Amino acid sequence: MTTKNSNRRDFLKLALSGAGAAAAGGCATLTRTKPARRASAAPVPAAPPRLALIGVGGAGAPLLRYFSASGARIDAICDVDERELNAARELLAERFPDLQLFQDYRVMFDTLKDLDGAVIATPDHGHAMQAQRALQAGCHLYLETPIAHTLQELTTLKRAARRARRHLFCGETNINCEPALRARAALATGVIGKISQAHIWSSGPIWPQGGEPPSGSDPVPAGLAWDLWLAGAQPRPYKRFVYHKFNWRGWCDFGGGTLGDAGCQLLSFPYTTLGLSAPKNVTLLAARGGTAASYPQSSTLRWVCKSAAQKSQVELFWYDGGALPADDLLQQTRSTLGRHPGSGVLLVGERGTWLVAGTACKQHYLGLNGSPRMTDFERHALWSLLPEQLPPTVTAPERFLRAIRRDERCDFNLTAQPALHQTVLLGALASRGSEG
Numbered sequence: 296m297t298t299k300n301s302n303r304r305d306f307l308k309l310a311l312s313g314a315g316a317a318a319a320g321g322c323a324t325l326t327r328t329k330p331a332r333r334a335s336a337a338p339v340p341a342a343p344p345r346l347a348l349i350g351v352g353g354a355g356a357p358l359l360r361y362f363s364a365s366g367a368r369i370d371a372i373c374d375v376d377e378r379e380l381n382a383a384r385e386l387l388a389e390r391f392p393d394l395q396l397f398q399d400y401r402v403m404f405d406t407l408k409d410l411d412g413a414v415i416a417t418p419d420h421g422h423a424m425q426a427q428r429a430l431q432a433g434c435h436l437y438l439e440t441p442i443a444h445t446l447q448e449l450t451t452l453k454r455a456a457r458r459a460r461r462h463l464f465c466g467e468t469n470i471n472c473e474p475a476l477r478a479r480a481a482l483a484t485g486v487i488g489k490i491s492q493a494h495i496w497s498s499g500p501i502w503p504q505g506g507e508p509p510s511g512s513d514p515v516p517a518g519l520a521w522d523l524w525l526a527g528a529q530p531r532p533y534k535r536f537v538y539h540k541f542n543w544r545g546w547c548d549f550g551g552g553t554l555g556d557a558g559c560q561l562l563s564f565p566y567t568t569l570g571l572s573a574p575k576n577v578t579l580l581a582a583r584g585g586t587a588a589s590y591p592q593s594s595t596l597r598w599v600c601k602s603a604a605q606k607s608q609v610e611l612f613w614y615d616g617g618a619l620p621a622d623d624l625l626q627q628t629r630s631t632l633g634r635h636p637g638s639g640v641l642l643v644g645e646r647g648t649w650l651v652a653g654t655a656c657k658q659h660y661l662g663l664n665g666s667p668r669m670t671d672f673e674r675h676a677l678w679s680l681l682p683e684q685l686p687p688t689v690t691a692p693e694r695f696l697r698a699i700r701r702d703e704r705c706d707f708n709l710t711a712q713p714a715l716h717q718t719v720l721l722g723a724l725a726s727r728g729s730e731g
Contacts, residue, residue, distance in 0.1 A: 355416030377518030488645030498637035499553035505584030552590030570603030
């Protein structure tokens, strides 16, 4: 187990050393049975992909349910909280009686040698270290967004995935649902003309932001490996309801604020629709609150990206904590819906605007210049545009399993959306008052 004097760099070295069991100092695994080796003789029918899941509570819970029913074989689950592990074991025990449980992912990868893939749904600050260790173990990856916590980690992870020739799929961003696919087909016709701006806003944060770490400490809950949860971050005492399980997103050491949480989902539609590249810099236009330890309570950001689809530049604007686009931009939206959505995306083109209401990317509205109201896209003639040419709706977890089973060519840029993640990480850095 990491000591209180360890730092993130030391922890990263341990995570990538291939000697996780020794580094764990005896805090190994709840179950330590030796796995059976796969036969390597004559070709046999394709076996179900063998998976390990890291982080089985919170965002990991729906992934656990999906992959357990997908036809894949779950060999192991890992979580720093024994309560989450025991709850997951109860769910999986009948289907996977040989399931192994671990608290330290390094020990897990040192113990299991025949895994095909790893699914990671832990707090942001652990993503890159856990992913790189999984790549070293020969695993394909399904990694919740954002896939890294810093720009340096993103660059390192990208190189590691290419070197290992393994897939890295990022978590579901809803851009492959049918309404989103139809919307992209409609926009490709130029219905609102060339798009010059995308305004993206979120109703978050829904956790505290802008404060200082509290003093004092609380007893660590039974079964929680607090040092392992910190994953090399600056040591600090456990405080109830402050970091684990949920409020870690507002602290700079662990999360990316509202942008790190909702940004990957909301930005995915303009990024995919316009073929945007990663910006070189970001401008912090406004911020309220914020400390060196925690993200501001409200922020407004601006990036400039190149659009491959339009061969032009597009301005991206981000708003959170109550900040919104200018009133004139939302006038049609309010006239149509009676309000502005809590979260949304507004694309501004030469001939009109396109609204994506909410984070699910399923509610789309078209507003043409000169019209006081917008039209629900499902009621517009464009809704039925070229239905035979729309690709089938496939979720990100399903695409991940298909890629493993079919041994498809790995393309980090397509599956992991690095430009999108670079945008989010640049924005999170800038919102802290650091140069982006």
